Amino acid sequence: MHAPxxxxxxxxRVAAGGESQAEVFNDGVVIGVMGLHQPANHAGTVLVLPAQHFENTYELPDELAGRLMVASARIARALKVALGCEGVTLRQNNEPAGGQDVWHWHMHVIPRYAGDQYFQTPMRMMPxxxxxxxxxxxxxxxxxxxxDRVGGAS
Ligand SMILES: [Zn+2]
Structure with a gap:
């Protein structure tokens, strides 16, 4: 555990409804919410998280891990349709050495574009x-x- x-x-706080306007998905167990920090030039990252607090991947019950992945896939497809992005990156960090800095499990579902230089792009707080x-x-x-609408063959 790394959380103080x-x-x-x-x-x-999100799970308690604190960001309900920014939610894209919520079935009471899994929530998808727009990330607070977005790349300055290509916003659209959605965070997928469990309503219940688990710090990292090691703690996740199997059934919940599956539901989180199903939601991540659904949101990835929705980003293709809604934003017309050319690719999607799923990114999930565990522990400080793994790049984690919020102590509640979350998956970044990131719309990507050819040459977008995502990993070099500054982030901004989106209102x-x-x-x-x-x-x-x-x-x-x-x-x-x-x-069938967003498969790799398209
Ligand atoms: Zn939490």
Whole structure:
């Protein structure tokens, strides 16, 4: 465990409904919410997280791990439809050595574009109103984004 004893968990706050306008998915067990920090030139990263607090991948019950991956895949397809991105990166960090800096499990679902230099691009804090507008576009694509529409063959 790396979270301090008095950790005010930002994703437990999300799970309590604190960012409901920025959610793209919520079935009461798994939540998809627009990330607070977005790349300056190609926003759209969604964070997938469990409603219940687990710090890292090592702690996840199998069934929940599966549900988190299913939600990540659905959101990846929705990003293809909603944003027209050319690729999607799934990124999930564990422990400080693994790049983790929020102590509640989360998967980054990141829209990618050829030559976007994602890993060199500065991040900015995106205001809630902007995140809510993006979330609405992605929510609208969730049902339309079935695998046959966004498969690798396209
Ligand atoms: Zn938490």
């Amino acid at each position: 004893a008095d950790y005010a968990c930002p994703f437990c 809630l109103a902007e995140r809510a507008a993006l979330a609405a576009r992605i929510r609208a694509a969730m049902d339309a984004a079935e695998p």
